[in-house]
Amino acid sequence: MTPRSIGVRLTVWFTSLFAAAFLILAGALWLALRGSLYQAVDESLRERADGIVHFIEDHETRLDVDEVKEEFRAHGELFQVADESGRWVHRGAGLADLAVPSSAAAADASVGEATLHGEPARLLTQPVEIGGRRFVVQIAAPLHDVEQGLYATLRFLVPLFAASLVLAAALGYWLSRRALAPVDEITRAARSITADNLAHRLRVPPAGDELTRLTETLNEMIARLEASFRTISRFTADASHELRTPLAVMRTTAEVALQRGADGRERAAALEHIVAEIERTTQLVENLLLIAKADSGAAPLAREPVDVAAAVGDACAQASVLARVKGVELAARLPDAPVYTSGDAQALRRLFLILLDNAVKYTPAGGRCDVHVERRGAEIVGTVRDTGIGIASHHLPHVFERFYRVDRARSREQGGAGLGLAIGRWIAESHGGAIAVESELERGSSFRVHLPGA
Numbered sequence: 001m002t003p004r005s006i007g008v009r010l011t012v013w014f015t016s017l018f019a020a021a022f023l024i025l026a027g028a029l030w031l032a033l034r035g036s037l038y039q040a041v042d043e044s045l046r047e048r049a050d051g052i053v054h055f056i057e058d059h060e061t062r063l064d065v066d067e068v069k070e071e072f073r074a075h076g077e078l079f080q081v082a083d084e085s086g087r088w089v090h091r092g093a094g095l096a097d098l099a100v101p102s103s104a105a106a107a108d109a110s111v112g113e114a115t116l117h118g119e120p121a122r123l124l125t126q127p128v129e130i131g132g133r134r135f136v137v138q139i140a141a142p143l144h145d146v147e148q149g150l151y152a153t154l155r156f157l158v159p160l161f162a163a164s165l166v167l168a169a170a171l172g173y174w175l176s177r178r179a180l181a182p183v184d185e186i187t188r189a190a191r192s193i194t195a196d197n198l199a200h201r202l203r204v205p206p207a208g209d210e211l212t213r214l215t216e217t218l219n220e221m222i223a224r225l226e227a228s229f230r231t232i233s234r235f236t237a238d239a240s241h242e243l244r245t246p247l248a249v250m251r252t253t254a255e256v257a258l259q260r261g262a263d264g265r266e267r268a269a270a271l272e273h274i275v276a277e278i279e280r281t282t283q284l285v286e287n288l289l290l291i292a293k294a295d296s297g298a299a300p301l302a303r304e305p306v307d308v309a310a311a312v313g314d315a316c317a318q319a320s321v322l323a324r325v326k327g328v329e330l331a332a333r334l335p336d337a338p339v340y341t342s343g344d345a346q347a348l349r350r351l352f353l354i355l356l357d358n359a360v361k362y363t364p365a366g367g368r369c370d371v372h373v374e375r376r377g378a379e380i381v382g383t384v385r386d387t388g389i390g391i392a393s394h395h396l397p398h399v400f401e402r403f404y405r406v407d408r409a410r411s412r413e414q415g416g417a418g419l420g421l422a423i424g425r426w427i428a429e430s431h432g433g434a435i436a437v438e439s440e441l442e443r444g445s446s447f448r449v450h451l452p453g454a
């Protein structure tokens, strides 16, 4: 099971790594110590052997048996000399008891392992030539003291290891807590941010490290959430407001019709009024729904080849009825050959209908509305120009905003809730295009739609 706290995990990692490093280091140290102690023992064995060789060489010409014996005895129990054929010239009791065999055939000096009374020892075997005859000298040294020393070292290392492990774990935990404390703070602060206080921001740690970047990123995310939240709240408020007005109108109209004394004609007129208001409200609700779907990505547009000229032609046919009723001349100049974009035919028809509808709505009787579609390089440009009332320059940057109306009273009278151009812009941008406006008060407006050609 993985611990759920990074602090604990880091501590475990830190302690394990420390333990591994300690064990490797202590092991290497111990082996080096053992090696050098063995080497010291071997060295002393060699020195003794050299001493014997020198003694024999010095006395070669006048070798006195007693002197030799004395010398050999001085080397203690763990010493033996054999001649070439393996016969003992001298044999210390210690090695004789243990039946350490002679290495009569030994050609070179060597030091090896031996066991004396069940305890490890080092055994030096060295060939010596005296007066043309070969002898083999063997000296042993018990490793008892060395082993004692090594054991003592081990006894010192084990508790040291345990203590350092505890210390490393404590240090690791303290370090990880210290390093992760800002994360806890960020978590606490982030948890306290709800829909009610989206204006709050997390405190950015000044270190300029990963946590600083994390906090900044979170703050940017909260800012985006706040902006979306504001848009949604405003949309809901505006939508409610827009719906309240027709409901109030319908209610008042119905109340008037229901008043005593209202005759059949008045009542019929009231009902007609109500039906017209319902139609407008239905349109408004449909637009609201479309915008809500567009925002949530639930209004996918088709991606197929669409002839923009044909879409504009259809929109013109629909708008021509309104234009005729209003007394506005509607003229379309469309290319003969199809101009294709990739997109949604119905949505594009709707976009141009919005522009044509506005052009007719905001152009007094006797005015003109010209529609023009052309291919410009890789682009398709559709223009809807009218000779209507125009838009004041300070309104121009806002006309594509939701619920934005230049003249609230007048626009509502004509059935607009200020959503048409917002939907139009969404359609154009969803097709990878753009929409722009130029206008002059009392002279007319010109809306231009740019779409990528397919």
Ligand code: ADP
Pocket (backbone or CB within 6 Å): 354, 358, 359, 362, 386, 388, 389, 390, 391, 399, 400, 404, 405, 406, 407, 411, 412, 415, 416, 417, 418, 419, 420, 421, 422, 445
């Ligand atoms: P509405 O449904 O109210 O017309 P739109 O989003 O279509 O909403 O337009 C926003 C505002 O832009 C309108 O209220 C109107 O004041 C202005 N507008 C749009 N088109 C024209 C136009 N062709 N001529 C003059 N003003 C226009």
